[in-house]
Amino acid sequence: MPYSYALAQHGTTLATRPFAERLRKEVVWEADGQKLVELDFSGVLSASHSFADEFVAQMAEESQEGEIGFRVAVTNVSPNVEARITKALDLRAVRLFELA
Amino acid sequence: MFAVRLRVFVEWHRHEERVVEIVPPDHPDARQVFLAMQIDPVASSIDDDEDAILPVTRFDDDTMAEDAARRSKEILEYQLTDISGLGEAVFAAVAELCDNALDHGRNALGAYVAIRRVTAPRRQVSVAISDLGQGIPEHIRQRYPEWSDDGYAIAHALEPHVTGTGNPHRGIGFSDVFEAALTKSLHAARMDIHSANGFCRVQVVQEQRKIEVFPAARFRRGAWIAYDLVAAE
Numbered sequence: 001m002p003y004s005y006a007l008a009q010h011g012t013t014l015a016t017r018p019f020a021e022r023l024r025k026e027v028v029w030e031a032d033g034q035k036l037v038e039l040d041f042s043g044v045l046s047a048s049h050s051f052a053d054e055f056v057a058q059m060a061e062e063s064q065e066g067e068i069g070f071r072v073a074v075t076n077v078s079p080n081v082e083a084r085i086t087k088a089l090d091l092r093a094v095r096l097f098e099l100a
Numbered sequence: 101m102f103a104v105r106l107r108v109f110v111e112w113h114r115h116e117e118r119v120v121e122i123v124p125p126d127h128p129d130a131r132q133v134f135l136a137m138q139i140d141p142v143a144s145s146i147d148d149d150e151d152a153i154l155p156v157t158r159f160d161d162d163t164m165a166e167d168a169a170r171r172s173k174e175i176l177e178y179q180l181t182d183i184s185g186l187g188e189a190v191f192a193a194v195a196e197l198c199d200n201a202l203d204h205g206r207n208a209l210g211a212y213v214a215i216r217r218v219t220a221p222r223r224q225v226s227v228a229i230s231d232l233g234q235g236i237p238e239h240i241r242q243r244y245p246e247w248s249d250d251g252y253a254i255a256h257a258l259e260p261h262v263t264g265t266g267n268p269h270r271g272i273g274f275s276d277v278f279e280a281a282l283t284k285s286l287h288a289a290r291m292d293i294h295s296a297n298g299f300c301r302v303q304v305v306q307e308q309r310k311i312e313v314f315p316a317a318r319f320r321r322g323a324w325i326a327y328d329l330v331a332a333e
Contacts, residue, residue: 013170015195016162017203046173046188048195049276053269080188084276092269 002036003070008043015047020054027059034070036097042076049084056096057088064094071097101228101292101326103137104214107156108230111141115209137214150179153215153225160210165198168213176225180217183331185285186225190215192280193327196273197229204264205233205322222287223331232322236295239264250298251313258302258311277327282307287332294324 005027007014014020031037039056041047047055062068073096074085089095113120122140125131134140136149138156153175159165172194176187194213201211211231218224237253242264247253256262263271281289281304289304299316302309 011166011170013166013173013191013195015166015169015191016199018162019166046191048169048192048199049272050196050199053272057269087276091272 002038002073003031003034004038004040004075005030006040006042008041012044013046014044014051014055017050017054020051020058024055024059028062028068031070037070037072038099039072039074040076041074041078041081044081045078047081047084049088052081052084053088053091056085057092057094060089060094060096061092063097073097073099075099101226101230101324103133103139103156103216104212104228104230105324106139107137107141107214108209108212108232110139111158111209112232137216151217151219153180153217154213156212156214158210158212159198159202162199162202165195165202165213168198169195172215172227183217183223183225183285185283186329186331189277189281189283189286189289189329190225190227193227193277193329194229196277197227197325197327200273201229201231201233201323204236204239205231207232207322218328222333225329225331227327227329228325229327230322230324235321236293236323237298238296242266249313250296251300251316252298254293254295254298254300255311255313258300278302278304278309281329285332287330289327289329291325291327294320295322296320 060072063072110120124134132149136152154168154172157168169191173187173191176190177184198213205211209232214228216226218226236257237250240253240257241247243266247256258274260275261271291302293300297316297319299314301312
């Protein structure tokens with residue numbers, strides 16, 4: 001059973017790099033020892049590029065480089081938010097774990 | 101932007117412990133805007149002016165910036181249905197530009213944001229964001245000292261991956277703001293950026309982006325950004 005982190009607990013819109021950094025550190029701390037972390041975006045309507053980069057792409061990069069011990073996947077992401085996440089991942093040339 | 105400039109002027113002088121007396125305008129329409137946009141931070145305000153999407157709001161942490169971005173999107177999409185299609189574009193602009201102001205414009209006064217709807221001659225949303233920090237040219241010259249002209253330094257700062265932070269993953273904010281504006285709800289957008297001795301104007305029309313650099317009329321401390329998004333008919 002993967003560890004799931006619900007972003008909607010922080011609101012329907014997610015913005016700013018410092019906020020994303022705080023959440024990323026929270027997830028990394030809470031998911032210590034897990035194999036897979038699902039970032040659940042259900043209920044999130046918008047996310048800024050800075051948030052997507054600092055939260056998702058940075059975490060995916062740390063996972064890919066072995067700095068953190070779990071793989072990262074996103075679930076229930078709206079097309080709008082997905083576009084920002086995809087762009088942030090592309091710019092860092094990293095990928096998320098794809099759930100079956 | 102005029103409301104933000106007045107508010108910053110007032111708060112700056114009060115911060116310097118000078119006495120500032122403000123006489124609200126006599127004209128009813130001007131007085132309505134003055135009160136709705138909370139230009140005088142200690143005066144009573146009104147909240148029944150639906151054109152004031154976000155009155156002049158001071159922010160000095162990311163929670164306040166996040167709140168401004170969220171509120172502007174919610175008001176546009178749920179209350180102002182004639183321009184609701186611009187909600188995501190305004191969200192992106194407020195989120196990224198406030199992020200920049202907090203990151204590069206740190207100052208004891210914080211930074212300011214205001215958003216207003218304009219209904220004539222065309223429906224549009226006007227976003228103004230300012231800070232009294234180091235300014236865009238000085239920030240960019242930390243990495244690119246050769247860009248000595250302030251106007252051109254601002255123009256270069258709009259390009260992807262150009263940032264004074266040295267982080268290769270930064271410097272996407274401005275381009276994301278303009279990309280987010282490219283929706284079928286947009287007729288045109290214009291962003292005026294004043295900082296130090298530079299003045300740069302970006303116009304977005306039919307997915308084309310035009311950047312012009314002009315001589316600044318005078319030195320301006322910090323960064324002053326006015327962003328107008330005109331809705332499609």
